[in-house]
Every structure is written in C-alpha cells, then in structure tokens.
Amino acid sequence: MLNSEKKTLRRFFVIYIVLVVTIIVAVSTIYYNANNERMKLEYKTLMQDFAILQTKKLKWLHNHFPKYKTYPRDDRYNSAIYDLEYNEIFSTMHTKEINFNNNLYFTKKYVIYFTILSDYYLGAKYLFIEIPKNNAMTIMVYKKIALYSFISLLIFLILGYFLAKLFIKPMKESIKLLDNFIKDATHEINTPISIINTNIEMVDKSKLSKKESRILNRVKIASRTLETIYKDLKFTTLENGNNHENIEFNLKDLVLERIEYFSLLIESKKLSINLNLEDFYIEADPKLIARLIDNLISNAIKYNHNGGIISISIYEEKLIIEDSGIGIKKENLDKLFTRYSRFNNSEGGFGLGLNIVKQIVDIYNLKIDITSELEKGTKVVVQW
C-alpha cells in the first residue's frame, strides 16, 4: 500500500472512529438516562408508599404523645422528620446529607426521598424516607452499555473496513493504471536504449570531427539519462528490490565507478567534484547500492547550478553527498520519500528517485538523513 493510500485511510479511520464513538456515547447516554429515569420512578413509587405508611404512624404517635414516645420504625426503610425551619426533630437515617431541594436523590449507599406533610404531625413538615441503594440495577445498566457499545463498535468497524475499501478503490485504480502504464513503457524503452548505447560504442571516435564528437557526447549524455530513468522504472515497477544477491565489495570503488558513469553529465553542467573517499567494505547487492548512489548523484547534478560543487565523502561508515544547488523547502522535507512526489518542475523525472533510495535504505536497515537550505544546497547522509 502506498503512503498516500495509508495516509488517506488513516484520516478516514480517524474521522470514522470519532464519529462512531460520538454516536455510541450519545446513544449510551440516552439509554443510561432513560434507565436512570425508570429506576428513579420505581424508587419513587416504592418510597411514596413507605411515606404514606410512615405518615399514618406519625399521626397516631402525635395523637398519643407523650403516653407513647417511641418513634415509629420499619425494617424496610429508615426515616427522619424535620420542622418547617429545617430543624431535625428525629431521625433513624444513616445518611447525614439532607437535601431539601430535590425530593429524590442518591448518596453512595442510599436513596433518599422526602415528602411535605399537610398536617405537621409532631411538628414535622418534611418526612424523609431512606432505603439502601440497589447497585445491581446500575451495574446491570453499565454492563449492558459496555456490551452493546462493544458489539456496535465491532459492527461499525467491519462496516468501516468495507467503506474504506470502497473509498480508496478509485485511488487504487488510478495508481494501478499509472503503474501498468509505467510497466509497459519500461518494457518498450529497454530495446531502443540498448540499441542507442551499442551503436554509440560502435562509432569510431578517431574519425569524427570536433563538432561530430560534441554531438556524440550529447547523445551519450541523453542516453545515460534515459538509462538511469529506465533502471529506476524497472526497480520500481518490476523488481522492487527483490532477489538481491549480497556480496562484499568496496563502496569507494562503486562510488568512483558511478561518478565516471555521470562524468559527461557533470562536465556538461561544469560542476566541480570534491572527493574524500575512504575504503569501506560492505556486504550488499552492488546493483541496489548503485541505484542508491545513482539517484543521489543524479539529484545532486540535476538540482545544482551550472558551475556548482558536488562533495562526496565516505568516512566513519557514512556516505555523504552534498551539493550547492537550489535546495528543498522545509515543509517538503518530510514528503521527500513519497513515490511520485516532485517539488520542482524545472527538471524532468517521475518523482521515483528518493522513493527508491528509501526502499534500498530500508532493505539494508540503513539510516538516511537529508538536510537542506534554499539556494544553498542539500546534504544527504547515509549511515551504515
């Protein structure tokens, strides 16, 4: 999957999951509130009955006070009476949290209900009834919410997976079309490039005039550039770095060979090359490392000013390629390795080069660091 696809999918899933979670939370809240209201109603009905019973008992005690002084009690509930000035007259309740604003409320352990008496038996205006809270009901609601939320999330995720597939299908098709086109084009340009290269080599340079020699050099440069593009396309669409054969070789020799390969191009742009190369033996596929070096050198040439400088160094297990070219904008630095991404239209290309470099770096677990400053140049460090 391409980075752009991953990014699109990631964005889609973030939005989708936020939306799904919001819906689930909203539905759960409605469900919880509905259950809470139902529970409150059940409690209220029960406690209203207890309040009626307790009022009768208070009435009886009022009429027989002080012959009988025992406050009426019941195993099913506790109660308290308060006068109209909110002073406690008597209480058997456990909770001390008395609230005169809400006629049904919950504490950690108890449910409390109060009613206003029409006749102030024993001087009481407020009758409070307290019963233990049935936490099993709340736990059951929580369990149901958790279960339903989990099932809904699962269903939505499965649905999201199919939606995401539908969502990126057009993008995938476009990329596939582009890949197929490049594959076909790659096949088609192989033979003409080989013919051009072979014929260039067959030309007897001693018999050519100065002008003809210059023309041949230009053809050679064009053919080399085409060959580099061909190799990049082949790597991207046909090989992808599979089936590489690792051998031990000196990186310095390979770098020198690749500089020689680009020498005509370097000369044509009148670039100076500073070399500081130490022997450095590595175990890798030379063809892959050559692709890595070719792309880095090719960029250093392409995006350099005429008469600019390219510095290539190998030391402390690092390959450093630095140019004095046009540089890269800071905001583009993190998108450099994305396939088909190009930030400068002044030079040709498919936007494959640094993507190939990244693939090769990943194959050999190397580290790559690119720093750049506009109009000053770019520095690429590959660390083994």
Added chain:
Amino acid sequence: MVVKIFKVFLILTIALNANFKKDCVACHTKKGVDLRKTFMNALLVYGGKNNFKTALFYYCKNPTPMSSVMSEDFIKKFIPLKPSKLSEKKLHLLIDEYWKLYKIQGNLK
C-alpha cells in the same frame, strides 16, 4: 462567678415557672383546658419553634375563633375570647416556657 450566674439563672427560672403556673396553668386548669392538647393542636398547624411562638403570641393578643387551633365546639364555650393583658415581654417569656415544657425535640426515643 460561674456559681453566681447559675444561681441567678436558677432564681429566674423558678420565678418564671411560678409565673407560668400562675399566669397560664391556673386559669386553663380552672376552665378545663388541657395545655398539652392545645400545644399538640398548635404544633399540627404551626410546626417549627419560631413559627409556633409567633403564631401563639399573635393569637394571645388577637384571639378569634377563626385563628384558633381548637375545635369550634370547644371555642364556643369561651366566647367572647379576650386578648391577653400580659405585657409583650412577659407573654414572650411565658410562650418560651410553654414551648420548653411540651416540645417534641429530645422527647422521642
């Protein structure tokens, strides 16, 4: 000092108690009015301590059958109702004593 204050308080209480018996109990007993019953009837209507005391004070100063907490048959026996001739201060003290003697708070178990 504490002992002195206690003695003054004791004397005042005894003096007031004597007054409550003289100014209230004596007359009500003579007329066959149970003070406990009137207290419980007033409590049923007026509830809290301050409300009770205010209402009773007002009733003692302006007694009418309509504002009485007792039954109509009971009130008929005492018509015309006469306002209390006691001073406001004394009436307040007597009502305080009445509340203390018959209040419910602290007397339930």
